[in-house]
Amino acid sequence: MNDAASNPEIGKRVVAAGIETNYHDVGSGDPVLLIHGSGPGVSAFVNWRLSLPALSPHYRVIAPDMVGFGYTERPTAHRYTMDNWVTHIVGVMDALKIAKARVVGNSFGGALCLALAIRHPERVQRLVLMGAVGVRFQITPALDAVWGYEPSFENMRKLMDLFAFNRNLVNDELAMLRYRGSIRPGFQESFAAMFPAPRQRWVDAMASPEEDIRRVEVETLIVHGRDDQVIPLSNAYKFMELLPRAQMHVFGRCGHWTQIEHADRFNRLLLDFFGEADAA
Template sequence: MTPKPNPEVGAFIATGAVETNHHDLGTGDDGVPLLLLHGSGPGVSAWANWRLVIERLAPQRRILAPDLAGFGFTRVPEVFTYSRQAWLEQIVAYLDALDVPQVDVVGNSFGGSMALALAISHPQRVRRLVLMGSVGVPFDLTDGLDAVWGYEPSEQAMGTLMRETFAYDASLVTDELVRMRYEASIRPGAQEAFSAMFPAPRQRWVDAMAHPEADIRAIGHRTLLVHGRDDRVIPLSTSLTLLNWIDEARLHVFGRCGHWTQIEYTAPFCALIEGFLDES
């Protein structure tokens, strides 16, 4: 039997020193593409993070979903320093390689800080901004984020993270899903890259991913903030701060929702994004 292809592997494209695995899907030939930037959980990839959103939005829009360096199947050099600047350079090189001058961008958690970085450093490359459970402003490291970044591979540890930290409704997390994410976290080189990104003490990485207040206040893009009220990883206070700092921002809070808004509330989340992006 021919093995089934792994849906997490899309196509590879040269982006500077990094060879980026990405998904370029959907149509939307007349509109601005939608760039999806994933979070920083163990075993995460663009497809794992965004698959449900891609299924709903690709019929209407061109979707770009890259694995950032150190995550998923993107290939990095043997010697590579993970930093906000390195990830930003990868994102810009990715858009350049695809000849995409401007995108709407959705950033999830860690990806929210990168979406902010793109809007701050290359404002002309962004039309509208969606930040979901976003990093990017100062906050005290939560026990949940410390557990995520401090993950040591085991199926039990992955199950605990997914059921008790990421999701509000643990029944959404099947044993199969836990096993898949655990296996993704132990692919050759995956844990080595992950542990190199956010070693203890981890408050310094929260601070490193935060942008200066003045830079965020200077953002002129129309911005949608989305957060789960019961998020144990990134506190709701981060989105309240962003709401205060970004002049043209609005905030939608989902009750009975953890850090996985796009999974726990896929349909309303996608409807929210579509309405926001389609506004004149």
């Protein structure tokens, strides 16, 4: 692995649920836990690099690389399931002595955070679902392409176009950065093991039962890009229907990268939503 001093994706390390875990821990105060998405070459830092500095003046912000991603250990024969990923999140919280947190989940991470709120409601103070998986839907061609990624610069460049509405955010430099991330030793092997075809079954496996979602009592903010090609906007409306204490914000002219395409407004939205809990 690259030296942490020269690679911002490498943060601190802790053993969580028996897995040596790379994580970022910045700021102080009440904890906010950020759970990244499942794109190839992703890491917590890549996903949350614009949110970490915006939130950390107000909160202690923790962003782990989930097992199978980034610079967290990839145990031999590890089974990549929602049960095991949720266990890993709880392990991170336990290892860092975090009893309860404001939790933000992006895409795949949204499904994990929703499952955390269902299974461990005492650990979640507020919940944010951003472009989230977690209910049943027909897999989109874009998500099928993301989960079926085969490493090449050309393939990564095509995926970048699927993520962003604003094509000015997508250039060869970004695609090359993400492509290089996807071919680091062990990265593609674990990624390919997670979502083999046929991939509709993994959408279904990441979905929580609707009756369980209806019982989630934590205040929830649903955020989605209107023009998201990867996860359909209908997911956000479904969450809004099911979650009893939900509010929703839909960004126009925005794809799957809400936290990047509308970073300032997204971060202000989080701070306002979290601040309501502080004032209560």
